[in-house]
Each structure stands twice: as structure tokens, then as C-alpha cells.
Amino acid sequence: MTAQAEIRDLSVHYRRDGAEVTALDSISLDVVAGERLAIIGESGSGKSTLALAIAGLLPGSAKVEGRIGWQFQAPRSFPPPSVLPDISPARGEIGNTAIGSSTSKIGEGRDESVISPLAGEMSGRTEGGVTERRTSAIGGPRQPLPGRDIGFVFQDPSASLDPVMAVGKQIAEVAHTHLGLDWPQAYARAKHLLERVRLPDPASAIRAFPHQLSGGQKQRVAIAAAIAAEPKLLIADEATSALDTIVQAEIVALIRQLVIEDGMTLLFISHDIALAAELAERIAVFRYGGLVEIGATAQIVNAPRQDYTRALLDAHLGLDASPLLRRTPA
């Protein structure tokens, strides 16, 4: 098994009204090449921050500590990850930093002087480690390029698509930029991709504008644009949350099919543990910026180790759940 991405001691802090808020607190996990990994959690769990950090899309104001090691070129083999892959001491040495001890947690006020613009650069501290933002110390010799190596599907397709550009051009642009295709080739690829995401009548849809499409169709276009450069890793951040149940099921099926056909790694970010369980092979449960547990889907669903995971499972109201309503005879 090859790690697509090795995340080690990743912490992300935002500054909000002068106080520092920890969005991710010392996360270590492996994303295995070719797997479908779901990241689930409630609001404030840090799941979206993790997605953005992996994709390199965090805002410049975010303070990042720790490393993400990439494997995008020659595959290099690692020992298979344990169920909790972050406790391998040998690898921990490579880029260890003192994290967590010197930054404040959510809710604590901070001295104004500590938060200088340099704080991000000076976060290496003193314990001999080197802190780099998204280094490629392990494996892959180069940095991933968002859009080229990593495809990203956002929650709201109306916000991620350009409202005044035909959808065909938006997809063709990705292929033109990252694959070096000339425009006729890029458009041919866009049409092919629209067929693959099963948009009705791709030949005319290529000239359609986002407002002419339904929410589900827009998300299909966004997926087509995300995979246009043949990325190795596809990240879907709450990609179905704005859709109704029926369209959600269709989009999940589409993502599953595309990921399997193209051999992509999938990172599926969701608040819905049942949806995640239907799609993913492994599930990582997040809460308050920390990793609660990670494991195979069957293990998480049937034998959760943590109470919080169990509470999430119990809170799911499936069609087989016992009703909350205790009926009084009419």
C-alpha cells in the first residue's frame, strides 16, 4: 500500500478578532493511494480545514504547522499503516515540531503582541525540528498542484462555477492549462467529460451557462472540471449537502464510479456518517479539530472504539430507526 499523502502533526490556526482559533490540532493520518477515505464530523470539527490544507487552498492568513508528505511520482512502498497510522515513531522523527504546547486553544484570548505577521514563519520553535509548510520530505519529489494533481469539488456549485462562462469552456480551460491540450482538443475532452458525468445532451450542455442548469447538473459540471486534468486525488467537500436526497444518491454513485474507473484516491468530507459509510472504505471521525478515530468502514460502523463515534451513529435517523414519536391512541 502506498501513501498518497502522509499528514504529520498538522495544525492550522486562524486569527479571529485578535484571538487565535485552532481549527486543526496536531493531526496525523495517511491517505492511502487509491482508497476512498471519508472525513466526517460536525460543524467546527476541522474537516473542511483539513480538506483545504491538503489541497493547498487555505487562506494566507491561516497559520500552518506540521507537514504533508506527498507521493505523486515514482511509487515508494511503505509498511502498511496500522489502524492508527500516526503512531509510528520512526517517521515521527523526520519533521517533528513542538506543536500544541505553545499555541492557544479555542476561546482563549491572546496577547496582541504574540500575533505578529511573522508568527507563522517563526512557528518552528526550538526543539531541533524543521517546520515546513507542505514540504515533500517523504517520497514524492514535487509539490502537488491544485487542479492538476488534486481535484476539488465544493459544496455549492453555483459559487464554484463562473456564472458568465459557458460550462464547456470552464472544463476545457482546466484541460488546456494543466494537460497542455490545444483548444479543440480541450473542448473535445470537455464534451467527453460531460458524457462521463452523464449530463443530458452533452453536445448542447457544453455551451450552457451555469444558471441554465439544475443544482445536481451544476455539481456534475463541477465534478467534470475537477477531474479534467486527471488528478490522482479527488477531494469532495460536502459536495452533496446542498442537494436533495435523490440527487445526492446520484452524485455519490457518480463519484464512486469515476473514482473506481480512473483509479483516483477519494477524500470525501461529510457531516453524514451514513452517506460516508455507503461510499468510503475507511472513515476518519473528527471533532473539535482533532482526530477521534480512524478505521475501516465496517469497524467504525459496527464496532466503534470511541463514545463520540457511537453517539454519532446513534443520532443517525435512518429509515429503520425507532421513531421518537410515542403515539397516543387517537
Next chain:
Amino acid sequence: MTLLAVSDLTKRYRRGGKTIAAVDGVSFAVEPGETLALAGPSGSGKSTIARLVLRLIEPDAGNIQFEGDDFLTLNGAALRARRAHLQMVFQDPLAAFNPRATVARVLDDPLRIHAIASRAERPARIAALLERVGLTADLAPRAIHEISGGQRQRVAIARAIATNPSLIVLDEAVSALDVSVRGQILELLLDLQARERIAYLFISHDLGVVRAIAHRVVLLDAGRIAESGDARAVIDAPQSAIGKALVAAAPRLNRSSRQVP
């Protein structure tokens, strides 16, 4: 006596020269103290029905009887007075309140408008309302944007029950909440219903939630009623195409070892 009787309700929109019926001849009734769910995919007209029932928009055809009166002929002060009995809770509790409001002001408004309590009595009433929805009185001076999403939805429910309504329209009221908070809010709604015999018109796209708390369900598709009946019976064995599709699309956990509560 039937609390709310809706018959042949129709609402059309013009879009690009074409007339589309968002709601097309829909009829249903809500009895006192019961929960009727309106469920369906997006574009099925369920939220439009909620807004029609509340007279936030006006129907093109049809009748609405509320508490035995023709609700569509009420206007001006008479309509505003009757609104005390017909309340609403929105999907996004942050959008449902004036961004400048405090919790106290949000709860003060209905008490003042409907002359339920004098100025001197209102702080005590507000504290009592907050306690009824499981919050504490010290939340009153806080700004709406400072409190958590779950607390906000409780404040929204407190505002809805401030005027002792007989019917509350819940428009995707738990859809935006985290699952752990959602369970608590549903318990609160059931508790209020049991104690005060409030009826709910529960709009949702989530059949799991509908099955958990509704007595009856109306499944909508493209502005028309596809099927209706006992919530558990309909969802466990849907007859209509849209019912079957909704049930098939609902995510399942398939836990092998269920926890026994």
C-alpha cells in the same frame, strides 16, 4: 375540529414566458396536536406551501381554513392578530433573525406586538420562555450571532411558542443542524407538542426525520401530492414512484450490532 384545512391550493410562477405551477391543486388537513409532514425532493413545492399557509405569499387559487375561519380573507390588523396562532421556524436560524438583534429583543417582539405581557412583566416572561426551550435566562442579553446554532434554533422555537400558537410551520427546521443537536431539538418539539397540544406542519426532505417524528406524511412531487397517509406506513412501503425513489436514495448505515436503547 380540523385546525388547518387546505384545499386545491395553487401557486404559479412565470419564468421566461412559461408559467410553472410550483403548487398545483394541493389539499390536506392538520388536526390539533398532530404532526403532518410535507416531504419531497427539491422543487416539489413543499416550501412554497409553507409560505402560502403563512400568507407570506398569496395563492393563485384554493382555500385555507385556519381555526374554522377563511384565512385568505383576513387582512391588515385582523391577519396580524391571527398570526399569533400560526407561527414558523426557519431552516437557517442565523438568517431568521435580524443580524443586530439580541435574544431578549427577539423574544420581546411577539410579547409586545400581541400585548401578551406588560413592559414590566416581559423580562420574566422572556426568562420563562428560554427555560421552556431548555436554555437559561442569562442568554437573554447575548447577540444572536454570538450563540451556537443549536441555541439559536431553540430561541427560534421560543419565539414561535411565545404567542401560544396552535400550529407551527417548521420549514426544514432541523436540516441545518448537527446530528447531535438535531436529536435534542426533535425531542424538544415532541415534548412541547405533548405538553401544549401544538400541531406541526413539518417540511423536510429527510424521510428518516419525518418517520421519526411525524404522525402523517404528504409526499409531494412537482407541486402535486404523490401519496399521503400514516408516516411510518407510507415510508416503510411507499406506493408512488417518488416515494420509492426517496426511500431508495436515503443513506443507510447497515449496522450489524444495533445498540439497544
Next chain:
Amino acid sequence: MSPLNRLLRRPEAVAGAFILAVLFAMALSASLLFPSDPQAIAGPALLPSFQDWSLPLGTDRLGRDVLAELFHGARTSLAVGLAAATAALFIGAVVGTLAGFAGGLVDEVLMRITDAFQTVPSFLLALAFVSVVGPSLGIVVAAIALGAWTGPARVARAEVLSIRERDYVAGARVIGMHPMAIAFREVLPNALPPVLALSSVIVAAAILTEAALSFLGLGDPNRVTWGGMIAEGRTVLRTAPFLSIVPGIALVLTVLGIYLAGEGVVETTAVRRSLS
């Protein structure tokens, strides 16, 4: 960080605030420093600047103290500018809110009236109004406000059109709030920020309009105004140019200061909004 601190980090805002502070100090101290009537004769006529230190900026054609006139003129300029802008913003916000919130016929009527006012050049309107009604401070304020409320009205209406579709307005209707209370308690306060962003431009324009009216002899004859001073100096422009230049510079600095300070406030609030 407090909004004031953030404001003070912008050099242009600091410059604007400094100019405004000086201007306010001048207006407030005018009757302390120059208690006698600024229109009274204080010395020989056409005394050049920096000759007699009891009359540092010299005297005009009639022997009036230019420095005293400058201070008292600051008072008129600020009073007229602020009063006219306040009136224009108030009328504009109310008209815009009513039009946007009521919609339909009310909207049509109010917006056609706004159009009518907007098609007439505002200076011409003020000129005509003052020449018909007669010059006095109140009339000048009204005349300027008459031509300046249309911009705020349009901005307020556009903002209200988007706000009235929000859930919390529906929520206010559901709890039975009166439409007027919804319009002015729930909608208007949230529509105000972009309207208030216009205030610096309106104040600056009002001060310029007042100066122009005074220049044409349509200002309040019982008050010293910078426009009137420039007009006074015009007749002796070759021999005593400072009589026009001094109030002219005061006018330019004032407008610049108001604009810079206003811009600074808008920018900092915009930053704060985008952060939250």
C-alpha cells in the same frame, strides 16, 4: 483591535481626520478667538498677509480681518455641509426604504419623483430654489439637500430590495409586526451602511455647493462664508490675490479631508465586514 485603531493605521485616513479635527477646532473656537463680528472693520483695507501680527492674514477690501473671516467661514461651511448631508441622507433613506419595501405603485411613484429630481442638475435646482425663496442659512441647507437626496434614495432602495427577501423579514411578518415597523425597525437599520458610505461625498459636495451659491451672492448675507470671501477677493484678484487664495485653499483642504476620512471609515468597515 478596535475600529479606531484600524482606522488610524491608514495614513490617508489619519490625514483626513487631522484636517477635519483642525476644521472643527476652527469652527468651535471662532467665537472664542474672534469674539467680535467678523464682518466688522478691523483695520486698514487691503492689508497684505504677514505684515501686522494682530491681523496675520491681512484684511480685505473693507478692512475686515481675513483670519477671523476664515474661522467664522469654517463654521458656516461645516454647519451647512453637515446639515444638508444629514437632511439628504434622512430623506433618501426614508424614500428609498418606503419604495423598496412597499413595492408596486408606491415604488413606481416614489422612484419617478426621484428620477425627476435627478434629471435636474442639483446646482441649478439649488440656485433656482434660493433665488425664489430668498437666501438664508436654512433655505441654503434645504436647497442643497433637495438636490442631494436622490443618490441615497437609490442606494437605500437597492439594499432594501435584497433585505426584504431575507428570512428575518418573513419572520417579522409571521410574528405579526406592522409593515411600517418592519420597514423602519428591521429593514432600514440593516440597509444603512452603504447609504452612510455616501455621506462623505455628500458633505463635500454640499460644502462646495454652498460656496458656489455664496460666490454667486446667494448665500446667507448675515454670515461669513468661504464662497463669499472668494467672490469678494475676485474684484481685486490682481492686486490682492491672497483674498481669494486663502479661502480657496481652505475649501480644497476641507473637501479633501472629508473625502479622505470618509474613505478611511468605509474601507475599515469594509475590511471588518469581510473578516466576519
